[in-house]
Amino acid sequence: MNKTIFERGSAGHIRIHVLPTTRFKTFAVSLYAGIPLDSKTVTTTALTPFVLRRGTASYPETIQFREQLERLYGAGFGFDVYKRGNYQIVQFRMDTINDSFVQSDESLLAKSFAFLGEVVTKPVLENGAFRPSYVASERENVRQKLESIINDKIRYAAERCIEEMFKDDPYRLHPLGQRSDLDGITPDSLYAAYRNWLEQASLDLYVVGDTSLSEVQELVEKMFDLKRSSTPEYAPEHSEVVSKEVRTIKESLDVNQGKLNLGLRTPITYGDERYASALLYSGILGSYPHSKLFMNVREKESLAYYAASRYDGHKGLMTIQSGIEIENYEKALTIIQAQLASMRAGEISELEISQTKAMIRNSLLEMQDSAFEMIAYDFNRVLSGKDRPAELLLSQVEQVGTKDVVDAAETFQLDTIYFLTGQKEG
DSSP: OOOOOOEEEEETTEEEEEEEOSSOSEEEEEEEEEEEOOTTTHHHHHHHHHHHTTOBSSSOSHHHHHHHHHHTTSOEEEEEEEEETTEEEEEEEEEEEOGGGSOOSSOHHHHHHHHHHHHHHOBOEETTEEOHHHHHHHHHHHHHHHHHGGGSHHHHHHHHHHHHHTTTSGGGSOTTOOHHHHTTOOHHHHHHHHHHHHHHSEEEEEEEESOOHHHHHHHHHHHOOOOOSOOOOOOOOOOOOOOOOOEEEEEEESOSEEEEEEEEEOSOOTTSTTHHHHHHHHIIIIISTTSHIIIIIIIISOOEEEEEEEEETTTTEEEEEEEEEGGGHHHHHHHHHHHHHHHHTTOOOHHHHHHHHHHHHHHHHHHTTOHHHHHHHHHHHHHHSOOOOHHHHHHHHHHOOHHHHHHHHTTOEEEEEEEEEEGGGO
8 A cells, every 4th residue: 555644734823634646547636614503503514615606806707616616627616515513614615636737837836726715706886785686595405415315215204313322413414504593694694604614613724746846825815815813723532432222213204214223332433443443344334335234234134135234433423324115123223232232242243254355455455546525535634633644444343353343343333223204104
C-alpha cells in the first residue's frame, strides 16, 4: 500500500491538508464545514449550500455560474450535507484538470480556488440578503428531498429507527433539516444564519494533486474572504452504553413488505484502539455477502429480501436493516438475535474472519485509486482526533483474532427494535 501523507498547515483560520502527488490528472479539492447538530440551526445550515450554488457576486445568474465551470475545462463542482457523530457537515468539492494537460494562460488550480472561494464567501445578494427567488426555489427543493424520504421505505425505516433510538440526542436530526422550519426561513434570516455558520464552522480544506502546501496556503489567503477570529476544533464522540430495557417501536404505513431495523450501541468509536476489532465484528455480522445476516436470514431461511449491518464509528452505533414479509416478524427477529448471540459466544469460523479481512483490505487498497476517497478517509482523523493512516488500520485489521472480535461483540448492546408494518396490522 502506498503511504498517503498529507502535509498540514492553516490560513485564514482554515485548517489545510495537502497531498502533493502526480498520480492523478486532476486536482481534487474538498472543503468541509462542520457545526454541532442543533435543532435551531440544522435547517438553515442544510439550505445554505443549495442557495450558494445558485450564483455568486461575479456570476449572479445560475447559467453564468455553470458557464464559468465550463471555462475551467469542465471542472466538476458539487456538495453534500450529512452528519458524522453529532456534527452536521457541509462538504464542497471541486475536480479540476491539471494545467499540464491543457493550454491555459494561468493556473487552473488558482482559478478553481477563486471560484470556490467566491461560492463560499461572496454569494449574490439583493438588498443585503440572499436573492429571494433563489431562497424560495431551493427551500422547495429541500422540502421535496425531505418529503421523498417517506416514499423510500428503506430510507424511511432507517431514519425512524435513528429518531427513536436518539430521541433525546441531537443525532436524531436529519442532516437536511426539519420540514416544519422551512416556511419560516426568509432571505434575511437565512443570510444572517449563513454569516454565523461561516464564522463558527470548523473548516478543513483538502487538496490532492500536483501542488504544495505553501501554494495552497497562498491561494486560501488570497481567494477566501473570511472574517474569522478562531479555528474551531471538533470534539470527538465518547459513547457510553448504559444497560436498559430494549425499546420496540412498531409503525404502520401502506407497505407490502415489512422493514425490520435494529439499533445497537457500543463504546467503541473511531478513536478507540479496538476500532479494527469492531470493523471485523460488523463485517462478519452483516456488511458483506458472506456475512452471518446475509447467509442465515436471507439465504438459508429465505426470511429477508435484504439483511445487512452498518457500523458508525463516529457515533458508537450499529444498525441492522432487513426487509421481510410482515408475517415473518417474530421469526426474523429471533434469527437476527441468534446471530448476535452466536458472535458473543465465539461461533466465528476462520473462513469468516479471513474473508472479512480480505474485504476490508480490498476496500482500503481501492481507496488509493480515488483522491476523494483518500480525502474522506483522512477527514476521519480530524473528526476523531485519532491519526490512523490507512496502512496502520490495515495492519491492525490483519492482527485481529477471534477473541478480539468476541470482546468487541460483547460491547454491542441492543437498544431499539423498529418495525415498519402494514396498515392492517394497525
